[in-house]
Amino acid sequence: ILNVEQSPQSLHVQEGDSTNFTCSFPSSNFYALHWYRWETAKSPEALFVMTLNGDEKKKGRISATLNTKEGYSYLYIKGSQPEDSATYLCASYNNNDMRFGAGTRLTVKP
Amino acid sequence: GAVVSQHPSRVICKSGTSVKIECRSLDFQATTMFWYRQFPKQSLMLMATSNEGSKATYEQGVEKDKFLINHASLTLSTLTVTSAHPEDSSFYICSAKVAGGPEQYFGPGTRLTVT
Numbered sequence: 001i002l003n004v005e006q007s008p009q010s011l012h013v014q015e016g017d018s019t020n021f022t023c024s025f026p027s028s029n030f031y032a033l034h035w036y037r038w039e040t041a042k043s044p045e046a047l048f049v050m051t052l053n054g055d056e057k058k059k060g061r062i063s064a065t066l067n068t069k070e071g072y073s074y075l076y077i078k079g080s081q082p083e084d085s086a087t088y089l090c091a092s093y094n095n096n097d098m099r100f101g102a103g104t105r106l107t108v109k110p
Numbered sequence: 111g112a113v114v115s116q117h118p119s120r121v122i123c124k125s126g127t128s129v130k131i132e133c134r135s136l137d138f139q140a141t142t143m144f145w146y147r148q149f150p151k152q153s154l155m156l157m158a159t160s161n162e163g164s165k166a167t168y169e170q171g172v173e174k175d176k177f178l179i180n181h182a183s184l185t186l187s188t189l190t191v192t193s194a195h196p197e198d199s200s201f202y203i204c205s206a207k208v209a210g211g212p213e214q215y216f217g218p219g220t221r222l223t224v225t
Contacts, residue, residue, distance in 0.1 A: 004218075009112075036154065044146075044154045089216060091148075098148065098201050100216045102114070 004092045006101035013080050014109050020076040021104040023090035027071035032093040035064055035075055038103065039086050047075075047088075080108040112138050114206045116217035123194055123224055130190045131220045133204030139184035140206035145177075148201040148219070160187045184209060194224040 004025045013019050025033060032051045036044035048057045053068040061078045077084055087103040113136040123129050133143055143160045158179050160166045166179035178190040187206075191198055203219040 038154075087214065091219075098221070099218050100203055102112075102215050105214075 004090060004099045004101040006088075006090055006104050008104060009102065010105040010107070012107045012109065015080060015082060017080050017108075018076065018078045019080055019106065020074050021088065021106075023073045023075070023092075023101055025071050025073070025090070025092035025099075025101075026094050027068055029095035030068045030071070030092070031095075033066055033068075033073050034091040034093070035073070036089040036091070037062075037086050038089050044089055075104075077106070080106075082108045082110050084108050112136075112206075112208065112215045114140075114204065114215045114217040116202075116204060116220050118220060119218065120221040121223070123222070125195055125224055126193055128190055128192045129194055129222060130188055131202055131204075131222075133187045133189070133206065133217050135185045135206040135215075138206075139209040140187075141184065141209040142207040143181060143187035144205045144207070144214075145179060145187075145189050146203045146205070148203060154203065157189075191222065194222070196224045198222065199224045 007022050034049050035047040038044035048064045050066040055066040057064050063076045066073045085108045087105045089103045091100040115134045117132045141162050145157045146154045147157050148154050156169050157172045158166045158168045160179045160181040162181045162184050168174045181187040201219045201221050204217045205214050207214045
């Protein structure tokens with residue numbers, strides 16, 4: 001049984017702050033790691049799909065890194081804005097099975 | 111912290127049978143639960159919003175007679191895939207919204223394989 005964990009569970013920052021959070025996942029039989037940005041009652045927006053150890057991806061002010069050997073990924077947001085407030089969800093695809101973390105809820109205060 | 115469980119974690123069934131997936135909020139009450147579907151190489155898709163004690167609201171293109179949702183209590187919602195076909199094979203994920211608050215949490219997902 002896979003276990004994907006995200007921390008922290010929630011995070012409050014001021015506008016302009018940079019922030020980061022963690023997704024840890026099983027490293028065995030790893031295939032891909034997905035990051036989503038999710039707003040309530042909407043379909044999550046895919047941010048990144050990462051497969052290679054050492055991979056770094058960037059989309060605007062958001063970037064992510066991947067360590068498949070130790071089983072973790074970091075998501076960074078530079079200069080947070082109120083519109084970045086959302087839940088950031090990761091999911092790990094291992095051995096033909098997929099598991100989601102519980103998400104990190106980010107609130108950016110103006 | 112808040113925990114959402116799903117059962118079963120994976121299920122294999124034959125074409126034409128029905129499968130029930132449970133989503134439970136273990137340590138909080140959830141007035142609203144959401145059901146999603148994940149196709150390979152695609153993003154999560156919201157299927158329906160399930161409110162305790164009332165009928166679910168389905169997204170456009172989702173067949174409500176095929177995907178039956180019941181939210182009978184503040185801690186349990188079920189999704190039944192009726193007369194399953196191989197094209198229904200997918201990951202089904204639920205999330206639960208904390209009663210009276212904005213927080214929502216995801217379940218770990220259920221992998222359905224229809225043979």
